[in-house]
Amino acid sequence: MAEHTIRVFDSRKGDVVLPSGSCAHMIRHNYEELFADDPLWLPRAKSLAARTYEFTEYLVDVLSITDPSTSSGRRFSPRWDGLLTYHPTCHLHRGLGIDRQPKTLLANIHGAQIIELPEAEDCCGFGGIFSVEHPELSAEMLKRKIRNLEKTQSPTLVVCDAGCLMHIQGGLKRNKMKQRVVHIAQILANQ
Amino acid sequence: MTSYQFRTRIRAAIANANLQQALDANALRRVQGRVTAFASLPDWKERRQRAHAVRADVISRLDEYLERFIEKAIGNGIIVHRANDAAEAINIISKIVGATGQSPLPKLIAKSKSMVSEEINLNHALEAAGHRVIETDLGEYIVQLRGEKPAHIITPAVHLRRHQVGQLFHEKLGIPYTEDIPTLTNTARKVLREVFLTADVGVSGVNFGVAETGALCIVTNEGNGRMVTTLPPIHIALMGMERLVPTLDDLALMLSLLPRSATGQKLSVYTQLIHSPRRADETDGAHERHLIILDNGRSRLLNSPLQEALYCIRCGACLNACPVFRELGGHAYVGSDGSIAPYPGPIGSVVSPGLLGLEQFGHLAQASSLCGACKDACPVDIDLPRLLTRVRAGGSKQETVSSGVGLSFVSRFGLKVYGVIGKSATLFSAAQKLAGIGSRLISPFSAWMWIPSFTGWGFSKDFPRPAVRSFRERFSHRPQRTKDSATESTEISVKKKEERREPDVPEAPKVNLVERFTEELTALGGNVYRVPRDKLNDRLIEFLRERKVEAVLMWDSVEGVDEIHLTRAGIRAVRSADPSLRVGITGVASAIAETGTLVVPSGKGQMLSASLLPEIHIAVAQSSQIVPSLEEALRSDAVRGAASVALISGPSRTADIEMTLTIGVHGPEELHAFVTGEQL
Numbered sequence: 001m002a003e004h005t006i007r008v009f010d011s012r013k014g015d016v017v018l019p020s021g022s023c024a025h026m027i028r029h030n031y032e033e034l035f036a037d038d039p040l041w042l043p044r045a046k047s048l049a050a051r052t053y054e055f056t057e058y059l060v061d062v063l064s065i066t067d068p069s070t071s072s073g074r075r076f077s078p079r080w081d082g083l084l085t086y087h088p089t090c091h092l093h094r095g096l097g098i099d100r101q102p103k104t105l106l107a108n109i110h111g112a113q114i115i116e117l118p119e120a121e122d123c124c125g126f127g128g129i130f131s132v133e134h135p136e137l138s139a140e141m142l143k144r145k146i147r148n149l150e151k152t153q154s155p156t157l158v159v160c161d162a163g164c165l166m167h168i169q170g171g172l173k174r175n176k177m178k179q180r181v182v183h184i185a186q187i188l189a190n191q
Numbered sequence: 192m193t194s195y196q197f198r199t200r201i202r203a204a205i206a207n208a209n210l211q212q213a214l215d216a217n218a219l220r221r222v223q224g225r226v227t228a229f230a231s232l233p234d235w236k237e238r239r240q241r242a243h244a245v246r247a248d249v250i251s252r253l254d255e256y257l258e259r260f261i262e263k264a265i266g267n268g269i270i271v272h273r274a275n276d277a278a279e280a281i282n283i284i285s286k287i288v289g290a291t292g293q294s295p296l297p298k299l300i301a302k303s304k305s306m307v308s309e310e311i312n313l314n315h316a317l318e319a320a321g322h323r324v325i326e327t328d329l330g331e332y333i334v335q336l337r338g339e340k341p342a343h344i345i346t347p348a349v350h351l352r353r354h355q356v357g358q359l360f361h362e363k364l365g366i367p368y369t370e371d372i373p374t375l376t377n378t379a380r381k382v383l384r385e386v387f388l389t390a391d392v393g394v395s396g397v398n399f400g401v402a403e404t405g406a407l408c409i410v411t412n413e414g415n416g417r418m419v420t421t422l423p424p425i426h427i428a429l430m431g432m433e434r435l436v437p438t439l440d441d442l443a444l445m446l447s448l449l450p451r452s453a454t455g456q457k458l459s460v461y462t463q464l465i466h467s468p469r470r471a472d473e474t475d476g477a478h479e480r481h482l483i484i485l486d487n488g489r490s491r492l493l494n495s496p497l498q499e500a501l502y503c504i505r506c507g508a509c510l511n512a513c514p515v516f517r518e519l520g521g522h523a524y525v526g527s528d529g530s531i532a533p534y535p536g537p538i539g540s541v542v543s544p545g546l547l548g549l550e551q552f553g554h555l556a557q558a559s560s561l562c563g564a565c566k567d568a569c570p571v572d573i574d575l576p577r578l579l580t581r582v583r584a585g586g587s588k589q590e591t592v593s594s595g596v597g598l599s600f601v602s603r604f605g606l607k608v609y610g611v612i613g614k615s616a617t618l619f620s621a622a623q624k625l626a627g628i629g630s631r632l633i634s635p636f637s638a639w640m641w642i643p644s645f646t647g648w649g650f651s652k653d654f655p656r657p658a659v660r661s662f663r664e665r666f667s668h669r670p671q672r673t674k675d676s677a678t679e680s681t682e683i684s685v686k687k688k689e690e691r692r693e694p695d696v697p698e699a700p701k702v703n704l705v706e707r708f709t710e711e712l713t714a715l716g717g718n719v720y721r722v723p724r725d726k727l728n729d730r731l732i733e734f735l736r737e738r739k740v741e742a743v744l745m746w747d748s749v750e751g752v753d754e755i756h757l758t759r760a761g762i763r764a765v766r767s768a769d770p771s772l773r774v775g776i777t778g779v780a781s782a783i784a785e786t787g788t789l790v791v792p793s794g795k796g797q798m799l800s801a802s803l804l805p806e807i808h809i810a811v812a813q814s815s816q817i818v819p820s821l822e823e824a825l826r827s828d829a830v831r832g833a834a835s836v837a838l839i840s841g842p843s844r845t846a847d848i849e850m851t852l853t854i855g856v857h858g859p860e861e862l863h864a865f866v867t868g869e870q871l
Binding site: 091123137142144170 | 598
């Protein structure tokens, strides 16, 4: 599948921007490992890795957009009324070292009040195949994440990873809870 | 390949409320302790990278370092044995134990903590041969009394709470039931003191071997490590073959990281450096020291993609940081046959299959969300998530679906199907369409579907209904942008990413060494008295009289202490280690300001037991002997030349029961440093 992905993007120039930290981490850090002994694919994997960015990293570090309401012109000016809390997903902040970028963007959303999530850096228990292979462990980790979300009283949890979003939202839905998990792009796009 | 036994243990651990409380407390306290301890080491990030490089160097040239280390150790008078596997190691130890003393059986063996001994199942083998083996670390003693294995590599009784220990001691040691931790600790102290004094053999682990000097470094808090290496006539040390550092400077580096990571301490209470057996002019310390260097799969690991696992210094930080360990504790990490893995947690899920076989322990590597908290916590920066994926890939670098070590058949089949579909755009969009329409039939009204528990996912969460129109479809039919906005977006200049720079490490402020030493040792529960030279003897006598002490175990000569003064005051100085003496008086080779440590070497007329057996240890140090750092203390000839050196940082302590700090386990419960000299 990695070969297929490299092939697909080799046919296009330009930067590759991914809305999930874990996907960006896979291409940036694990492709090299996957093709370590393959002289044909390794350079192609590295060249894709070099132009792959996570969404908030691309906005802040590459496009230098830190305040979304001023730097992006008239296309959108994000507003949020009320509380927001942020969960730094594992592959984003530990794997890629991206933490300042989403926090900067959120800090500049007009009207939003950012509440710190207790034990924020703890994994939500997704972990890809782990969540299916070890449902009991995954469930306990998810419970803890949801308990901590409840403590913030924020109705909205922001993440930068589609996998974690699906996981936490799935847990909230199962428990008939009202909180919503959103991708940071949804906040920026006023959705 | 999914281990049914493992799954059963996971469920049992999660359902055990008592265990969950104990593990939650452990995770919160230990992680916080580590973070606080590293705050006192401003250059820790740089040290961590240096430590990684040192370990990488050792492992890449292990044969060379081992050769140098063994040559030095033999030169120092240590009897070195090499064991290829567990059976060989046990055989060697059995022979040494069997050959001791006059009577053949049974021998009493006092043991301090050694994970290698757990790895080779030593206690079981020695007991089967008729010997008595007593674990002397409080946590190990508790699990041994319960007939269990340690649940953590540093804190063996992490899974227990005080009422369980109270009940255990009531049943096994016959004391009235109590939950008072000092009473429980004191009970163990009394029982084990007898063991130390009468044991035929002491067995210990080794934290580090130092290649340049042949030294064995052993780190404990309670003092049991010192007891088993000092009191019994024979000492057997067990060491994994990878546990080397090249130099004493490297050792100092490792020691700045190990205790901080393990227990949140700047330095453990007792850091011992053992060079040789008791010398002819010394009156205590083991007569005979054996070192067993164990391979047991390490050579194989060295030549595999899991090599980096050998960098581990066994601090246990990854266990404390791991969200999965926090749910399980060490006893749930079981092999296919149900036996408990000697090494649990993230590092254990690499090392256990690495040393003892993928068939037996490979599935442990699936019990990780690869969240990376372990890598972050590791003091030598081992890339544990990467190693876990390599175990999953069957011990290789390339994970293919056909490997998937430890995955259930269903998961593996699912991934295989996904792999086929994911590689074809046509199949992928067809599958998306199908999933979108199919899920609408199942869940026509809600965007979130309830799915059953057996799917794994459905155990605790709903699944989002896949969209009928995929992102790609919508993206290709998106309204075209106007020309203006398109040019506008391309005009945004693309900047090179700037490397984030760490803030500069602040210069260590210049401090008065005596003051810093006083501050640090006082914080550890020791007492420091700064006494002018001409007042030293009077102050000592005053101190001893207040405590009605008539005899002290004292070194032949302690700088500044005049025995005639003591005798006149009615205080006898004794030279042989009588366990009934309450006070021991020693000098020091040096004292370390940054950690509040007294460096106490053995030597002629310098009994090791004077700083170990009595309840109260008095050390006399000259202000000129205080050095800033551990590195400097280790460089001195007095340290390098001694048969044995104890670096003492505070009174003996333990936190093995519910992490409650208790002072005075096996070593002295009071530590008094009299600092004298010109500059105070």
